[in-house]
Amino acid sequence: MCGLAGFVSPFLRADAAPGVITSMLSLIRHRGPDEAGYYLDDGLTMGAVRLAIVDLPSGAQPMADPSERHWICFNGELYNHVELREELRRLGRPFRTQSDTEVALQAWIQWGPACLTRFNGAFAMAIRDAVSGDLFLARDRYGKRPLFYADLRGEFLFASEMKAFRAYPGFRFELDPRELESIFAVWTPLPDRTPFKGIRQLPMGGFLTLRDGHHTLHTYEELEVAAPPFTGSEAEAAAYVRETLRESVELRLRSDVEVGVYLSGGLDSSIVTKLATDLSSHEVRTFSVAFEDKTFDESGNQHEVASYLGTRHSSITVSAADIAESFPSAVYHAEVPAFRTAFVPMYLLSRHASDAGIKTILSGEGADEAFLGYSLFRETLLRASWHELPEDERADKLAGLHPELAHFGPAHRKHLTGLFQQFSVERLPGLFSHELRYQNGLFATRLLKDRAEPFADALALVRMAPEYAALTPVQKAQWLEYKTLLAGYLLSTQGERMGLAHGVENRCPFLDPAVVRAAAAVNLRFDDGFDEKAILKKAFRGELPASSLTRPKQPYRAPGSAVFKEQRPDYLELLLSDAELAQLDCIDPAFAKRLVAKIMSTPDAEISTKEDQAFVYLLSTAVLNQQFVMNRESYMGAPSKARLNVRTIADRRVNRPAPLAVGGTL
Amino acid sequence: MDRTQKIRQFVEERFLIDFGGEVTAESDLFKAGVIDSFGYIQLMSFLEDEFSLRITDEEILGNIFVSLDGIDAFVAAKLAEGDVLCAD
Incomplete structure (x- = not known):
């Protein structure tokens, strides 16, 4: 895990480039406290800060191929780097290190953009072709690792976090009211958007080529939430799911440093913990958030699972004062408006994990999207079949929808029927599943002076998505969750950005393409979707405490x-x-x-x-x-304690100005 | 305070709106993004408690409770019919 930054600028004075890139990297040094480095040529400057996880001694960046034509800055991990390395070696590609960064570079040289579909990982990367002058940026298929860019009429900036742009001469941030409107309405930025004018994200599953000052965007892989139905028995389906998850966890335990687990106490992180303990030769360390306010606390379940599985468990107890104190720091790292405070405890948890010497953790993110864990999916199934269902069945299904919410209780069943009647017909084409949720978002858009069409861009997103129209209502709900709440909040604001604030990277076994495919094949094959994650529970029956397999999902929340x-x-x-x-x-x-x-x-x-x-x-x-x-x-909250440790400088400028102040070249 | 004012005040305070601006008494409060699930349940409970009336299953499924005018006319008709749980 690392962070990267860079720029293409015909206007910046050549002697300014080292100072600018050093300042940009310094602003994201929390992402990579182990070492930093940068590369310069006559058109481009780019660098990386590194959190060393695989091949600690020789994985320094930027890294070049032996010919020094191609240079890479890589953020993230390729979990299948061992297999890819073997395949590439057989094809004659040379390797000088054991790092996955070199695998990414050689795969790019061998296959070009077609390499991206072969990658199983969480990554964002920048590759410079020093001969053609092209710059190539890419991001993983689920948007686990960030990559932002700004195309400023002749100047092109990119970075893992937008805050790096603060160090670029003349760059000014400005909130974009149109994007704020969409963010408030939809809850998160859309896949290619940010709250700031002129700054975009490289969308998940996308790559960008910058050639002769012009950038072009491409999609290398569309999100797939549909799959041919599993044809075996229910028991075989459960075994298939279990084995796919086991392989995913095994891949994600590949690391030269210890891998911990974030244990929320729910089913998903308990499964990850179970598999991690099975696959580790040492005692697995688990980390949890507990709350002083018992309304939000799940520590009882966390301790039960940790004790059952024999992990070395530790937790932090978060108070209202803690959330208030760390809110600005967490927002600074999140870089986007947030609709809830639950990301702040995760900022504190990563600090705790980092203090315990942990750089890498596994977590349960992605399970609810893949295996239909959210009540949103049951709500969608109910609303979509509303007019076909007899009255008593509607009532039954309403009763099981949100057991944790008082206004969904029996006293209001009749009123809820009226509410659902209103939301039983699609009003926003393609967004049917989320219309009830978006009522809350519409309320927030009233904060803005100018409101035009808060859902215009979300509507365009689904209208332009190939195959989207052919999906079932619940698959559309999944697609939207992957593209918005998962990537735009859970993996980023509440996930990656909070972890990397303290140099802790997260790995998500449920977001392995094979697991997502397995889920798509078995979902709704053996149950009607109203028994939450039924197949997943069957897959791990007898392996977890009974309460983990029977209690309803408790959404992770924090006081607001x-x-x-x-x-x-x-x-x-x-x-x-x-x-x-x-x-x-x-x-x-x-x-x-x-x-x-x-x-x-x-x-x-x-x-x-x-x-x-x-x-x-x-x-x-x-x-x-x-x-x-x-x-x-x-x-801006507490400054990072990490230091910028520049160890690698590759100066490939032909028109090199005065000698650099910092020594060392590749 | 008369019936209309009571309903209007409840909706304005509960949903932080002012009728007469962007949202009028005829506006569909769902389409306008005013009503959410929590607020809808509160509104229905308020109508039943405040005016001592019972909303039937048929009525709740009708397109009645979407605008201030619609809600007010419904309550007026209920009260006129004497279809209340107990007299004021």
């Missing part, structure tokens, strides 16, 4: 607006003060003040989810505005 109301951190003034609020040009002050006043004066139990979400959106946007737009370091 109540935290800020109770703790009154200084930065709450950004919302309480009219003058501070006015600094957010795109925000409608009247609605914002009304919302804030209601939150501050209403008992927590009477605050609705949509109000809570809108408040957290507003606060995180205000903090981001201070950090990125106004460049106020006092709002």
